[in-house]
Amino acid sequence: MSSDKPEGAEAKKERLTARNTVSCSSCIAASDRRFRPWLLDNAVRRLLSPPGKLVKEFAKEGQVVADLGSGSGFYSIPLGKKVGPKGRVYAVDFDERAIARLEKKAAKANLGEVIAAHVGSAADLHHIPEASVDSVIANGLLCCMVDHAGALSEIKRILKPEGRVYLSVARIGRKEDPRYVGRVEWEEILSGFRVIWRRDGLATRRAKVAKREIPLPAELRAR
Numbered sequence: 051m052s053s054d055k056p057e058g059a060e061a062k063k064e065r066l067t068a069r070n071t072v073s074c075s076s077c078i079a080a081s082d083r084r085f086r087p088w089l090l091d092n093a094v095r096r097l098l099s100p101p102g103k104l105v106k107e108f109a110k111e112g113q114v115v116a117d118l119g120s121g122s123g124f125y126s127i128p129l130g131k132k133v134g135p136k137g138r139v140y141a142v143d144f145d146e147r148a149i150a151r152l153e154k155k156a157a158k159a160n161l162g163e164v165i166a167a168h169v170g171s172a173a174d175l176h177h178i179p180e181a182s183v184d185s186v187i188a189n190g191l192l193c194c195m196v197d198h199a200g201a202l203s204e205i206k207r208i209l210k211p212e213g214r215v216y217l218s219v220a221r222i223g224r225k226e227d228p229r230y231v232g233r234v235e236w237e238e239i240l241s242g243f244r245v246i247w248r249r250d251g252l253a254t255r256r257a258k259v260a261k262r263e264i265p266l267p268a269e270l271r272a273r
């Protein structure tokens with residue numbers, strides 16, 4: 051940058067997105083954040099924040115669930131067990147190592163047919179049909195990627211009219227980081243949905259949301 055003026059957060063976001071976005075259909079920005087797979091799925095985390103409660107709230111037998119930014123499957127594996135052989139879990143992460151690990155775990159747990167693991171960006175879910183998913187889990191996803199609008203638009207596209215979404219973002223971060231989701235952006239994101247519940251904790255912001263339009267009951271839709 052040659053200008054002496056301090057660069058605004060918006061301008062920086064645009065510059066980094068333009069510089070880091072791989073120019074292919076995958077929509078993956080080079081600055082999207084990866085984690086060591088074992089950091090995301092280990093005995094300590096399972097003990098301190100067991101995935102069962104979230105899984106119970108967002109998945110039922112036979113349902114279709116998308117776990118976006120799945121990592122190595124901290125939620126995908128219990129989700130697969132919950133939906134069972136008649137259901138499906140789409141696990142999506144741009145980190146191929148995490149997906150390779152998830153696939154191994156799925157095979158070991160006999161969930162190879164239930165969990166469809168995919169290396170790619172949450173901002174390009176072309177392999178998931180429109181209005182086909184009962185629930186989306188996006189735990190810690192948005193604050194690790196640059197293209198928030200792309201991911202949110204895909205979430206809305208794949209979600210059934212009566213579907214539910216779990217969103218969580220880290221509160222810790224720098225305003226000028228293009229991945230960071232600040233308070234104002236969080237409110238904007240939620241205003242695009244119908245909020246069922248929300249919890250603003252010290253370290254994370256979390257919410258359960260649905261599409262804005264409330265679907266008509268089937269008997270009215272048929273008329």
Ligand SMILES: C[S@@+](CC[C@H](N)C(=O)[O-])C[C@H]1O[C@@H](n2cnc3c(N)ncnc32)[C@H](O)[C@@H]1O
Pocket residue numbers: 077078079082083084085090091118119120121122123124125142143144145148170171172173188189190191194195196
């Ligand atoms: C904080 S971790 C959360 C992982 C998992 N949801 C969990 O709760 O264990 C964020 C994950 O998002 C993935 N990620 C970052 N950018 C992404 C993108 N553009 N598309 C898909 N996944 C992405 C990272 O590789 C990482 O696995």
